[in-house]
Amino acid sequence: MGVSWETIKEGDELAELRKTPDVPQLVKYAAGSGDFNPLHYDFSFPQAKQIGSIIVHGRFKYAALGELVSNWLGHRGRIKRISCQYRGMDLPYKEIRCRGTVARKWEADGERLVELTVWTENPEGKKTTPGKAVVAFS
Numbered sequence: 671m672g673v674s675w676e677t678i679k680e681g682d683e684l685a686e687l688r689k690t691p692d693v694p695q696l697v698k699y700a701a702g703s704g705d706f707n708p709l710h711y712d713f714s715f716p717q718a719k720q721i722g723s724i725i726v727h728g729r730f731k732y733a734a735l736g737e738l739v740s741n742w743l744g745h746r747g748r749i750k751r752i753s754c755q756y757r758g759m760d761l762p763y764k765e766i767r768c769r770g771t772v773a774r775k776w777e778a779d780g781e782r783l784v785e786l787t788v789w790t791e792n793p794e795g796k797k798t799t800p801g802k803a804v805v806a807f808s
Contacts, residue, residue, distance in 0.1 A: 675807045680772050682771065688768070696726065738768040757800060764792065765793055786805065
């Protein structure tokens with residue numbers, strides 16, 4: 671789907687994306703990403719035992735934010751930059767809500783640009799992975 675450059679306004683919300691990763695998905699993500707830290711798949715790993723659970727890969731959440739932005743943009747442009755910070759742990763079988771808002775809209779050097787504020791939230795509503803993205807509309 672995507673949005674139209676002409677109708678975008680600062681403060682607009684992106685359509686939410688929800689993820690509920692299970693252990694098999696995290697194992698597959700470990701294989702695809704090369705991140706085989708046992709904290710992401712082995713409940714008997716000492717750190718996982720201390721936390722009480724394994725945790726979702728930070729890069730999994732980063733990728734989910736990329737999907738959120740890509741879904742919003744549709745085929746109307748490209749992602750120029752995207753970044754995030756890992757500020758909280760997310761657990762398997764718990765929903766992760768990927769959300770975002772339009773922070774800024776402007777034109778520069780012949781490009782139509784939009785800056786987005788994006789983040790993931792855990793089931794308690796805590797922002798666990800805040801970030802930013804800049805997209806260029808075609």
